Amino acid sequence: MPMKLLKKIALLMIFIIAAAPISAEAEEIQAPDVKALGAVLMDEKSGRVLWEKNGYEPLANASTTKIMTCILAIESGKLDETVTASKNAAVQPKTRMGLSEGEQLKLKDLLYALMLQSSNDAAVAIAEHVGGSVEAFCDMMDSKAKELGAVDTDFETPNGLDSGEHHSTAYDMALIACYALKNDEFKEIINTRQAEIKSDRCTYTIINKNRLLNEYDGAIGVKTGFTGKAGNCFVGAAQRDGMTLVSVVLGSGWGSVGKERKWRDTKNILNYGFDNYKYYDICMEGDFIDSLPVNNSYGRSVKVNTAETINLPLNQAERESLYVDVKLPEMLEAPVMQGEEVGRLVFKTDAETVLAECPIIAENGVNKKDVKTTAKMLIKYWINPLKSDILKYNA
Numbered sequence: 001m002p003m004k005l006l007k008k009i010a011l012l013m014i015f016i017i018a019a020a021p022i023s024a025e026a027e028e029i030q031a032p033d034v035k036a037l038g039a040v041l042m043d044e045k046s047g048r049v050l051w052e053k054n055g056y057e058p059l060a061n062a063s064t065t066k067i068m069t070c071i072l073a074i075e076s077g078k079l080d081e082t083v084t085a086s087k088n089a090a091v092q093p094k095t096r097m098g099l100s101e102g103e104q105l106k107l108k109d110l111l112y113a114l115m116l117q118s119s120n121d122a123a124v125a126i127a128e129h130v131g132g133s134v135e136a137f138c139d140m141m142d143s144k145a146k147e148l149g150a151v152d153t154d155f156e157t158p159n160g161l162d163s164g165e166h167h168s169t170a171y172d173m174a175l176i177a178c179y180a181l182k183n184d185e186f187k188e189i190i191n192t193r194q195a196e197i198k199s200d201r202c203t204y205t206i207i208n209k210n211r212l213l214n215e216y217d218g219a220i221g222v223k224t225g226f227t228g229k230a231g232n233c234f235v236g237a238a239q240r241d242g243m244t245l246v247s248v249v250l251g252s253g254w255g256s257v258g259k260e261r262k263w264r265d266t267k268n269i270l271n272y273g274f275d276n277y278k279y280y281d282i283c284m285e286g287d288f289i290d291s292l293p294v295n296n297s298y299g300r301s302v303k304v305n306t307a308e309t310i311n312l313p314l315n316q317a318e319r320e321s322l323y324v325d326v327k328l329p330e331m332l333e334a335p336v337m338q339g340e341e342v343g344r345l346v347f348k349t350d351a352e353t354v355l356a357e358c359p360i361i362a363e364n365g366v367n368k369k370d371v372k373t374t375a376k377m378l379i380k381y382w383i384n385p386l387k388s389d390i391l392k393y394n395a
Helices: 002-018 062-075 107-114 122-130 134-147 170-181 182-189 256-276 316-321 371-392
Strands: 038-043 050-053 082-084 105-106 194-198 201-209 219-227 231-240 245-250 277-282 288-295 301-306 308-314 321-325 340-350 354-362
Touching: 038 170, 038 256, 050 107, 050 170, 050 256, 062 122, 062 134, 062 170, 062 182, 062 219, 062 231, 082 107, 082 122, 105 107, 105 194, 107 122, 107 194, 107 201, 107 277, 122 134, 170 182, 170 219, 170 231, 170 245, 182 219, 231 256, 245 256, 277 340, 277 354, 288 340, 301 340, 308 316, 308 354
Parallel strands: none
Antiparallel strands: 038 050, 038 245, 082 105, 194 201, 219 231, 231 245, 277 308, 288 301, 301 354, 321 340, 340 354
């Protein structure tokens, strides 16, 4: 790698590290006290996992399933449509809102019962209306999960009741929650403390069971869950100083101890994130990296720049150990297209830990030196001046 490039990269990293004060020696960060079988803390903006405990272990996930049910219903475009409850929906076990067969109400209203009080009958009514059947809707849920990168998730019910191989992972549920939280309609629903919804038969008062909204500064959701197989589960989220963190706990315990423990686990995880991480720009879009010669061209070189801005949450130890591995050739081969990726910056804290990668792209394009290109250049050189002279003569 050219020495001048190394110097530029070194200066870039010095600027990054100097952007915030750093102590002489980073203190060791204590992991949060979490009893859940599986847990994850994820940064909503970047999707970076900040901490995990068996985060990729397949586990029953109870009613946290309803996060996917809700976001698919929102994205269906059918929120103003009227749903007719089937017998299958009406006979779902507790928790339920108490729908009766043939009862009608708006799809959007059902989402409040689904997310605020975890109504299993609402989940089935939603699934049947949006997907045509529970089975078809579960296929939609699985497809969406895989699209989001949640590849170790199998939704067999829209409400999370124990069934066959129905499961997810703490990591997958964090991915799904981060996606859902980008939807304003979803955020409005999960932050509602109480709602009244009307069917053609009665009015329901829906109370939000999410204690985090009242007990944690900056809380914005998301969903509780419990089954005999899954134990107490919770997907939580909170926002402070522009940072949104998502926590997931699966299997925080059973009985009254487990019911209380899921809240403690969640608060401990979120506190760990907010206490130890801050956002830093590790590169900015358009930053000049170098000018590279282009082989088989007319003596041209190409300026290469960073393609995007990368903003990541980092703790103190990561800021102190952050460095960049530059993947860039000594020379490019013509032709080079404007905006073409020619290399990458790989940001690391050690040889094994990659925090992020940024493409390096060509600022301008360069043609290949060949007979066709040479002919075009000659025509441009000889014909254009001739046209100019003719215009001057006629004037």
